[in-house]
Amino acid sequence: MRIRPFAAVSAVAVTALLLAGCSGAPETAPESSPTPDAQCLLDAKPGKTSDAITISGSGADATVEVPADLPFEALERTIVTEGDGDDVFAGDLLSIRYQVVNAETNEVLDSSERGEGGVLPVLMDPQSSSLFVAALECEPLGSTAVLALPASVLGGEGAQSLVVYAESVGKLPTIASGTPVDPAEGMPTVKLDKDGAPTITIPEGTEPPAETRVEMLQQGDGAEVQPGDLVVVQYRGVKWSDGEEFDSSWSREATPTQFQTNQVVNGFRLALEGQKVGSQVLVAMTPADGYGEAGGTHELSGESLVFVVDILATTPVQPAQ
Known part of the structure; x- marks a missing residue:
């Protein structure tokens, strides 16, 4: 066993x-x-x-x-x-x-x-x-x-x-430690404070992407996140509609959090799987890859969401036998 x-x-x-x-x-x-x-x-x-x-x-x-x-x-x-x-x-x-x-x-x-x-x-x-x-x-x-x-x-x-x-x-580091990558055109801008906490600014007067986009901000060189892995991350999430933060590990005294990649919304999963530890990624996800289209029961239904995620660690999860 x-x-x-x-x-x-x-x-x-x-x-x-x-x-x-x-x-x-x-x-x-x-x-x-x-x-x-x-x-x-x-x-x-x-x-x-x-x-x-x-x-x-x-x-x-x-x-x-x-x-x-x-x-x-x-x-x-x-x-x-x-x-x-x-x-x-x-x-x-x-x-x-x-x-x-x-x-x-x-x-x-x-x-x-x-x-x-x-x-x-x-x-x-x-x-x-x-x-x-x-x-x-x-x-x-x-x-x-x-x-x-x-x-x-x-x-x-x-x-x-x-x-x-x-x-x-x-x-281990509790912020991304990868090599900075030039920002992608048309995506929100990200500025880091001295502790590594991101501020996300939505481009004024723009519509969110029609499909979920994942862009690299820092390229790490650690282990690659596999489907179902237990990952440790720092993250901040805001709504594209008004730039308001709705969730953030940085707002909980900058304490990282952990979960399996198959336990989060699809847009977050897409931002993680296939990336390397040490990376920082920016994901702009459609409502379909977030909490569903408008009219759903979740308070974020119908919202396009933006996350900045620092990928700090990944561990394969072995099933209990």
């Missing part, structure tokens, strides 16, 4: 795992991506179970060994090695080396091995990457940790106790 660690903990369990009873934590789970507020959500402590788990080797060659009959009564975290970088918090975008292990059988259920160099990009989002938030938060970059997760925390029928071995390898 394989699991998807990005979705291994249910929304209910995440709330209990990361938020309930934590000093200074919000009373309810956030509805969108986390805000990086340099605050520990859990700061899990070591215990007899996590301390008993042994690691042979290091990095991509590490082997996790779980002794038989460990109790797994509470969530515990033991820091195996302490790094020397800045502390890691929710909202950071990291490259991570990891293994998720069945605590009963020592079977590796999932790992970062499929990533380039044996690492994968992970947005430290407590809603969808909670295993890694619990394992690595509030420790210096470069640290390795063992997280013991009892089945009672994970919840759901057939839940099993897990061990997560994780290493925070590096921090």
